[in-house]
Amino acid sequence: MSTYPITLPTKEERHKLFGSVPPVKGTKPTEKDKMVDLQNTPKNFLFALDAVGISNVKHPVVIQDGDKTQATVATFELSTSLVQDRKGINMSRLTEQLDQYHQEGWVVTNESLIQFARDLAERMEQSEGQLTIRYPWFFTRKAPATGLSGLMNAEVWQTVSVDTETNEATLTVGLTINVTTLCPCSKEISEYSAHNQRGYVTMEASLRDEADDFDWKQELLDAAESNASAPLHPVLKRPDEKRVTEMAYENPRFVEDMVRLIAADLYEMDAIATFFVECRNEETIHQHDAIARITFDKDAQ
Ligand SMILES: Nc1nc2c(ncn2[C@@H]2O[C@H](COP(=O)(O)OP(=O)(O)OP(=O)(O)O)[C@@H](O)[C@H]2O)c(=O)[nH]1
Incomplete structure (x- = not known):
């Protein structure tokens, strides 16, 4: 019983009580210029590597969003290539x-990301620099009938790779x-109603x-939403809810339909060279x- x-x-004394011990008197140098630089010790390490670096780096960023900027939190992966004769x-x-x-005061744009990757490669004395930046992008969405607005977000990412030699x-x-997404099959076979679901559309494109x-x-947002049964909204009053419910019923979509329709839109965009589209419906x-x-x-083709 405590008193x-x-x-x-x-x-x-408390730290000592819980097991802390003083540091040992070491024999290895503590000054940087006397420490072994293992990473830079040259030897034949068998293979050159495509990418070496760090991932899952969370950092605040300011991104260019049209003619405005937006502050958000991004997750980075930063890497460079590595020659065969350097350990790390x-x-x-x-x-x-x-x-x-x-x-x-970095503002993220495609150009500044390319410059960042180039600087990485040069700083690391390697030929290639790469980075991926992933963040929630916020945009304003108005309700279809009342026009009431709120903020939506999409997860977006940019991957840049720079070869400083070429x-x-x-x-x-x-x-x-x-x-x-509203199920076409369910609509077709049922006397009334049709089940619907939240679909997750993922698109990736090389520019x-x-x-x-x-x-x-x-x-990319328009390609996904304009081909869905209905887009999502942060604020919906009754007239809006009626509108989106009927809109979904008028535009039934399988996951196959979604992917093909979005692919058609991306195919028509001249800026895109290759693309990937996935739709996943939570049934x-x-x-x-x-x-x-x-x-x-x-x-x-
Ligand atoms: N190359 C490599 N480094 C690692 C690994 N795991 C941890 N480290 C890092 O090793 C780092 C030591 O940093 P270095 O950049 O080599 O330090 P340095 O040589 O004093 O730095 P410079 O002054 O830039 O030459 C720490 O930042 C650790 O995070 C790994 O698997 N590979």
Whole structure:
């Protein structure tokens, strides 16, 4: 049984009580220039590597959103290639560069991401730099009848790869948004009603060099939502709810329909070279999900 009030030992004594011990007198150097630089010790390490780096890095960012900017939190993957005769990259330089860009007021655009990847490669003395940035992108959505607005978000990402020797850069963009899909089969066979579900549409596209002013977030969002049974909304009053319910009934979609219709829209966008589309419906009459996917390379046709 404890008795109060108690007299506590000092914090140092408490740490000792719970097992903390003083550091040993070490023999290895503590100054940076006397430490072994294992990463840079040259030897034949059998293979060159495509990508070495860090993933799951959470960081605040400011992104260019049309003619405005938006602050959000992004998850980064930062990497470079690695030559055969070096054991490792100096990984601290990756987050060092991220912090430096942040301190300098970095605004994320396709061009600034390409510059970031190029700087990474140069800082690491490797030929290729790569990065992926993934974040929630917020946009305003109005209710279809009352016009009441609220914020929606889609998960978006950009992957950039730069080869500093050839000076080539590739840019891939992606977006996932959820939509309403209403089952065509259920509508067809039932006396009334039709089951519907929340569909998750994921699109990824590689962009052509000349795609500078392509508003990829808006275009991918439109491709998904305009081909769904109905888009989602943050605010819906009764007249709005009636509208979206009827809209879904007028536009029934299987996952296969979704993927094919979105593929047709992406096929018509000149800025896109290759694309991937997936629709996953969280079924309301099953425990499982329904999925469909397509990958397509326009230049391979
Ligand atoms: N290459 C490599 N580094 C790792 C790995 N795991 C942890 N590290 C990192 O090793 C780092 C040591 O950083 P370095 O960038 O090599 O440090 P440094 O040589 O003092 O840095 P510079 O002054 O830039 O040359 C720490 O940031 C650790 O995160 C790994 O699997 N591979």
